[in-house]
Amino acid sequence: MTATLETIGLYRTFGALVVADHIDFRLEKGARHALIGPNGAGKTTFINLLTGRLRPSAGQVLLNGVDITFDRPAARVKAGIGRTFQINALFNDLTVLDNVCLSIAERTGASRLMLKPAYRHGEIVDEAMALLYALHIHDVCDRFVSDLPYGKQRLVEIAIALGLRPSVLLLDEPAAGVPSHESHVIFDVLEEFPKDISILFIEHDMDLVFRFAERITVLAGGATLVEGTPDEIRENQIVRDVYLGESHG
Numbered sequence: 001m002t003a004t005l006e007t008i009g010l011y012r013t014f015g016a017l018v019v020a021d022h023i024d025f026r027l028e029k030g031a032r033h034a035l036i037g038p039n040g041a042g043k044t045t046f047i048n049l050l051t052g053r054l055r056p057s058a059g060q061v062l063l064n065g066v067d068i069t070f071d072r073p074a075a076r077v078k079a080g081i082g083r084t085f086q087i088n089a090l091f092n093d094l095t096v097l098d099n100v101c102l103s104i105a106e107r108t109g110a111s112r113l114m115l116k117p118a119y120r121h122g123e124i125v126d127e128a129m130a131l132l133y134a135l136h137i138h139d140v141c142d143r144f145v146s147d148l149p150y151g152k153q154r155l156v157e158i159a160i161a162l163g164l165r166p167s168v169l170l171l172d173e174p175a176a177g178v179p180s181h182e183s184h185v186i187f188d189v190l191e192e193f194p195k196d197i198s199i200l201f202i203e204h205d206m207d208l209v210f211r212f213a214e215r216i217t218v219l220a221g222g223a224t225l226v227e228g229t230p231d232e233i234r235e236n237q238i239v240r241d242v243y244l245g246e247s248h249g
């Protein structure tokens, strides 16, 4: 079956440093796939190669079997690749609802059609509120993003990504910076997502990874060290030696 997102021999260097070393990767339809690995393994770089923020030195990126290797980031978003960043990328001086409405308006083209705040139109607001309910942040819809606790900001970021109706969602440490007693909330919400959205996420918290992921790819030194189910990864001796330690047996 065609993968939602696939890379073939993806290769990228920064000067002499190889940061993506011939990565062959498949994100299957409906996947809940984690990308893990030590600091500097090349995880964010890999996501940047998928979104088009970075160009590969060699290799291919396919979306539903179509070669998008040289498509610009905006074209990839339109084609269905949504992402969140490790660092918050929100309009802090707009309300939560405005942020999400803007994203939906961008998708529908409404933002270019009207002079007034087009993103405040009825259908767009309805869709935005539905998303905020789904993510359990409807109660803060009229708050400025800058006034929210960090965990909620991360959820707003996910709402913005979803406003673009992606078929693939790339999450770079969605719970980063969120207090550990709250980080599970983000994954609880992700667990409720419909399966027509394929998710690839970077996460350092192994408890969250093993709870949420159905498949795990371990990167080290820019190359795929191993890929498998959570059980296979847990039991893999190389992964235990290089990355996990012995605490996840």
Ligand SMILES: Nc1ncnc2c1ncn2[C@@H]1O[C@H](COP(=O)(O)OP(=O)(O)OP(=O)(O)O)[C@@H](O)[C@H]1O
Pocket: 014, 017, 019, 037, 038, 039, 040, 041, 042, 043, 044, 045, 046
């Ligand atoms: N723009 C850049 N120019 C030069 N080197 C870079 C650049 N971006 C990343 N690197 C280097 O590439 C390597 C991979 O970085 P990357 O951020 O992809 O790793 P990572 O696995 O996401 O790490 P972390 O878990 O710490 O976020 C690192 O050695 C990093 O220093």
